[in-house]
Amino acid sequence: KHIVVIAGDGIGQEVTTVGKQVLEAIAKKYNHEFTFDTALIGHAAIEATGSPLPEETITKSKESDAILFGAVGHPKYDNDPSAKVRPEQGLLGIRKALGLYANLRPIKLFDELLSASSIKPEILKGADILFFRELTGDVYFGEKGRTDDRNTAYDTMIYSRYEVERIAVKAFDAAMTRRKKLCSVDKANVLESSRLWREVVQEIALRYPDVDVEHQFVDTAAMLLIKDPKRFDVVLTGNLFGDILTDEASQIAGSMGMLASASIGDTTGLYEPIHGSAHDITGKGVANPLASVLSVALMLDISFGMKAEADTVVQAVDSVLKAGFRTRDIADSSTPADKLLGTVQMG
Amino acid sequence: KHIVVIAGDGIGQEVTTVGKQVLEAIAKKYNHEFTFDTALIGHAAIEATGSPLPEETITKSKESDAILFGAVGHPKYDNDPSAKVRPEQGLLGIRKALGLYANLRPIKLFDELLSASSIKPEILKGADILFFRELTGDVYFGEKGRTDDRNTAYDTMIYSRYEVERIAVKAFDAAMTRRKKLCSVDKANVLESSRLWREVVQEIALRYPDVDVEHQFVDTAAMLLIKDPKRFDVVLTGNLFGDILTDEASQIAGSMGMLASASIGDTTGLYEPIHGSAHDITGKGVANPLASVLSVALMLDISFGMKAEADTVVQAVDSVLKAGFRTRDIADSSTPADKLLGTVQMG
Ligand SMILES: CC(C)[C@H](C(=O)O)[C@@H](O)C(=O)O
Numbered sequence: 243k244h245i246v247v248i249a250g251d252g253i254g255q256e257v258t259t260v261g262k263q264v265l266e267a268i269a270k271k272y273n274h275e276f277t278f279d280t281a282l283i284g285h286a287a288i289e290a291t292g293s294p295l296p297e298e299t300i301t302k303s304k305e306s307d308a309i310l311f312g313a314v315g316h317p318k319y320d321n322d323p324s325a326k327v328r329p330e331q332g333l334l335g336i337r338k339a340l341g342l343y344a345n346l347r348p349i350k351l352f353d354e355l356l357s358a359s360s361i362k363p364e365i366l367k368g369a370d371i372l373f374f375r376e377l378t379g380d381v382y383f384g385e386k387g388r389t390d391d392r393n394t395a396y397d398t399m400i401y402s403r404y405e406v407e408r409i410a411v412k413a414f415d416a417a418m419t420r421r422k423k424l425c426s427v428d429k430a431n432v433l434e435s436s437r438l439w440r441e442v443v444q445e446i447a448l449r450y451p452d453v454d455v456e457h458q459f460v461d462t463a464a465m466l467l468i469k470d471p472k473r474f475d476v477v478l479t480g481n482l483f484g485d486i487l488t489d490e491a492s493q494i495a496g497s498m499g500m501l502a503s504a505s506i507g508d509t510t511g512l513y514e515p516i517h518g519s520a521h522d523i524t525g526k527g528v529a530n531p532l533a534s535v536l537s538v539a540l541m542l543d544i545s546f547g548m549k550a551e552a553d554t555v556v557q558a559v560d561s562v563l564k565a566g567f568r569t570r571d572i573a574d575s576s577t578p579a580d581k582l583l584g585t586v587q588m589g
Numbered sequence: 590k591h592i593v594v595i596a597g598d599g600i601g602q603e604v605t606t607v608g609k610q611v612l613e614a615i616a617k618k619y620n621h622e623f624t625f626d627t628a629l630i631g632h633a634a635i636e637a638t639g640s641p642l643p644e645e646t647i648t649k650s651k652e653s654d655a656i657l658f659g660a661v662g663h664p665k666y667d668n669d670p671s672a673k674v675r676p677e678q679g680l681l682g683i684r685k686a687l688g689l690y691a692n693l694r695p696i697k698l699f700d701e702l703l704s705a706s707s708i709k710p711e712i713l714k715g716a717d718i719l720f721f722r723e724l725t726g727d728v729y730f731g732e733k734g735r736t737d738d739r740n741t742a743y744d745t746m747i748y749s750r751y752e753v754e755r756i757a758v759k760a761f762d763a764a765m766t767r768r769k770k771l772c773s774v775d776k777a778n779v780l781e782s783s784r785l786w787r788e789v790v791q792e793i794a795l796r797y798p799d800v801d802v803e804h805q806f807v808d809t810a811a812m813l814l815i816k817d818p819k820r821f822d823v824v825l826t827g828n829l830f831g832d833i834l835t836d837e838a839s840q841i842a843g844s845m846g847m848l849a850s851a852s853i854g855d856t857t858g859l860y861e862p863i864h865g866s867a868h869d870i871t872g873k874g875v876a877n878p879l880a881s882v883l884s885v886a887l888m889l890d891i892s893f894g895m896k897a898e899a900d901t902v903v904q905a906v907d908s909v910l911k912a913g914f915r916t917r918d919i920a921d922s923s924t925p926a927d928k929l930l931g932t933v934q935m936g
């Protein structure tokens with residue numbers, strides 16, 4: 243298997259270094275041959291080439307069997323609303339270029355982290371949610387612009403039937419292998435694109451009579467996720483609502499530093515932490531690499547069909563946590579100083 | 590003062606009845622004269638007149654000194670994506686017709702409810718957030734539609750400079766009377782409308798050198814609200830992001846049933862709970878009327894300048910909670926049966 247590592251910006255470098263080490267350890271243990279290449283994206287790519295997504299990155303990605311992705315973003319652009327070239331264009335561009343329309347974000351708390359969350363343990367215990375976030379449509383990719391006087395700005399929230407269908411099918415298929423519950427999230431009481439979304443999900447639901455389906459408005463869903471996370475199994479939603487709800491749901495898992503994601507389409511899959519570039523802690527060696535490690539587990543499972551290998555990785559994470567080791571983001575006042583690890587040690 | 594009560598749908602009827610009683614009690618205690626009228630909106634208005642927002646409702650509202658609002662919505666329409674007439678059009682229509690561009694949603698936990706939330710008490714204690722949600726722009730009001738084959742649907746997320754300016758000024762003014770912190774929430778790394786939003790907020794910020802300003806992306810904000818609600822003072826955001834974040838933030842206050850809102854513009858203000866029509870509990874007499882009661886407190890304060898009267902209402906709520914009385918949504922396993930009240934008793 244040939245893997246392209248696209249580390250990107252900020253802590254992306256530090257955490258993918260650990261992710262790659264885990265792949266190497268798995269190769270050794272299970273006698274696989276993994277080869278690696280690297281490619282540029284984001285701010286790092288802008289600095290080197292002027293473009294947030296060099297052509298070479300797309301070519302290398304398409305030719306690979308899987309992509310291990312870090313993060314993109316840089317405060318320089320965040321505070322400059324008029325910047326023309328932005329790191330995020332690299333991430334959005336690669337998602338679109340590879341047709342990665344389904345973003346899977348599993349939210350599951352390791353028992354050892356029950357107390358690391360701001361939410362009460364009894365509310366969290368047993369929560370296990372699989373988000374399907376649509377990734378190549380919505381207001382992210384619709385036409386956007388300004389009026390000539392630059393005083394009015396717009397973005398187009400847009401969905402077509404086939405875009406909703408293909409991700410809905412993936413989400414329903416997944417629900418069939420889980421607790422057979424699916425919650426579709428939209429804002430159909432206000433938005434036309436949400437009404438199409440709901441219409442299509444209702445149609446696809448007919449093919450899955452065993453799946454218990456509900457539709458929630460995004461505002462209600464944002465509330466219920468915190469009030470009662472256990473009521474959810476598979477959650478299916480659009481690009482923007484999925485962006486917001488999965489970051490929110492990271493609190494169910496104790497920390498953003500624990501959450502992996504798989505972006506899949508019809509070809510090469512891309513695996514990345516849901517956390518961002520986190521420039522406030524970049525270079526300090528304190529970032530939690532477990533989201534990257536768990537992204538590797540998803541890669542082994544989904545792209546390579548290596549279930550045992552994937553389980554080995556998840557169990558390694560579990561046993562490290564059981565042994566009491568923590569990075570800063572998942573530590574609490576009871577963590578002894580000698581169990582508080584940096585990125586490299588945790589790796 | 591002349592008040593129009595627009596009860597609307599579902600539990601809107603039950604809770605505004607209590608809100609009105611509180612206004613009557615205040616009038617008696619403080620020797621004010623409050624006169625009342627009623628008007629139709631939402632599903633109730635569709636049934637009676639065919640329109641979710643009859644002309645008469647707008648006229649009566651414009652002529653009043655304040656509006657006490659219940660809720661709109663009905664499951665019948667929610668599950669029918671092709672419905673042409675919807676209850677929500679009534680609410681969106683009245684916000685637009687009266688120019689109610691600023692929606693204030695204070696999020697503050699009564700100490701007695703510390704344990705009612707799914708979030709840990711130590712995370713919540715001391716949290717006190719004032720949301721300014723823009724209410725007459727964004728994807729709610731931009732052009733929306735379908736292609737001729739009905740297979741593609743779109744909504745336009747759109748903001749103009751003056752719309753951002755006027756609400757930003759209100760939010761900064763409020764920050765000056767509070768802890769002088771303001772967090773503006775957008776998605777400027779992806780959306781052009783957010784970049785304009787950020788540009789304008791940065792400009793307005795120059796006029797308020799004493800206010801400590803930060804900008805957060807909406808996904809990060811959704812996470813931080815749960816992780817560390819105390820870091821926020823005033824939160825300023827657009828219509829859609831505000832809809833999602835304030836419902837989420839209701840969990841900081843223990844229950845949606847506790848949260849009031851004020852919608853203000855340049856004329857008559859509208860006061861409503863942030864909860865919806867809640868058809869699952871309609872007619873059962875169990876809805877929490879305190880959000881409507883606290884909306885009355887906002888009305889007394891903001892529209893009538895009656896600070897002492899507003900405080901009296903808030904203190905009444907506080908003392909009822911201190912005495913241990915609870916509606917179902919804010920009760921817990923330690924609430925004795927004789928302290929568990931219905932809507933009318935709580936009123
Ligand atoms: C960096 C940003 C463009 C991106 C997104 O909004 O999709 C990120 O928040 C994510 O969730 O992957």
Ligand SMILES: CC(C)[C@H](C(=O)O)[C@@H](O)C(=O)O
Pocket residue numbers: 431432461661662677680681832863865
């Ligand atoms: C009922 C609905 C249209 C409304 C909104 O989205 O604004 C509600 O959720 C609110 O927050 O007042």
